[in-house]
Amino acid sequence: xxxxxxxxxxxxxxxxxxxxxxxxxxxxxxxxxxxxxxxxxxxxxxxxxxxxxxxxxxxxxxxxxxxxxxxxxxxxxxxxxxxxxxxxxxxxxxxxxxxxxxxxxxxxxxxxxxxxxxxxxxxxxxxxxxxxxxxxxxxxxxxxxxxxxxxxxxxxxxxxxxxxxxxxxxxxxxxxxxxxxxxxxxxxxxxxxxxxxxxxxxxxxxxxxxxxxxxxxxxx
Numbered sequence: 001x002x003x004x005x006x007x008x009x010x011x012x013x014x015x016x017x018x019x020x021x022x023x024x025x026x027x028x029x030x031x032x033x034x035x036x037x038x039x040x041x042x043x044x045x046x047x048x049x050x051x052x053x054x055x056x057x058x059x060x061x062x063x064x065x066x067x068x069x070x071x072x073x074x075x076x077x078x079x080x081x082x083x084x085x086x087x088x089x090x091x092x093x094x095x096x097x098x099x100x101x102x103x104x105x106x107x108x109x110x111x112x113x114x115x116x117x118x119x120x121x122x123x124x125x126x127x128x129x130x131x132x133x134x135x136x137x138x139x140x141x142x143x144x145x146x147x148x149x150x151x152x153x154x155x156x157x158x159x160x161x162x163x164x165x166x167x168x169x170x171x172x173x174x175x176x177x178x179x180x181x182x183x184x185x186x187x188x189x190x191x192x193x194x195x196x197x198x199x200x201x202x203x204x205x206x207x208x209x210x211x212x213x214x215x216x217x218x219x220x
Contacts, residue, residue: 038181038191039126039157065105068144069093071112074121074151082114083121083149084173096179105187110144121151126160126170136168145186149173161185192220 071093074083084092089112097107115121115138124131131154140146146168153160153170159178161169169182200207200219207215 037157038178038185039153039155039160066108067105068108068110068141069147070110070139070141070144071147071149072115072138073112073149075114075116076118076121077116079114079116081118081121081151083151086112088173089149092179096183099180100183110141113139115139115148120148123152123154124150125154126157126162127155132162135170140168145169145183147171147179164188164190192217 071089073089075081093107093109100106117134117138120131120135120138124135126132135148136146144167148168148170150170150172152172159169159171159182161182164185165188166186169186171178171182198206202219204215204219207219
């Protein structure tokens with residue numbers, strides 16, 4: 001059965017789904033460090049699920065979840081120094097698609113555009129609300145997850161999801177790892193080394209309440 005999800009429903013359904021079936025795959029990749037670190041911050045309130053809710057998820061994982069994505073390629077004011085090429089963008093999107101497909105999560109590419117802004121392309125700090133607002137002023141979509149590709153970010157990171165979960169994220173050029181890494185955050189995944197809810201024990205005895213809150217990933 002196929003389900004197409006609009007933004008009002010995406011956070012509830014996908015945030016539930018990925019906790020049960022996704023992070024086992026993400027964990028293997030996150031132990032290999034990307035070119036730059038992820039700067040996504042832990043949300044103030046971390047969503048936790050009861051066993052009854054997890055049982056409900058298990059009964060619905062036969063669905064195919066389809067997410068719309070739109071890409072923005074940053075360039076300088078004069079249209080030079082594009083953060084990526086169209087060929088590389090399609091390759092990175094395909095890598096992300098291949099990564100999520102085994103978990104019944106697929107993507108519809110609905111288009112891309114160029115944003116000519118030297119500051120946003122090279123220097124914006126994703127941790128500053130004013131910089132994020134300036135970025136989102138460029139053709140933000142309410143029916144898709146927006147992906148912004150930059151040449152560099154002012155905080156020195158390789159990517160950032162602006163919340164967990166989120167409907168937009170930033171990545172550097174030619175870093176396909178960060179495409180699916182930041183998409184994981186958009187769908188509600190924490191880092192495997194998360195400590196906001198406490199440090200996870202190596203034996204997994206507190207895996208439901210500490211670390212990334214997922215018991216099928218090892219303590220990191």
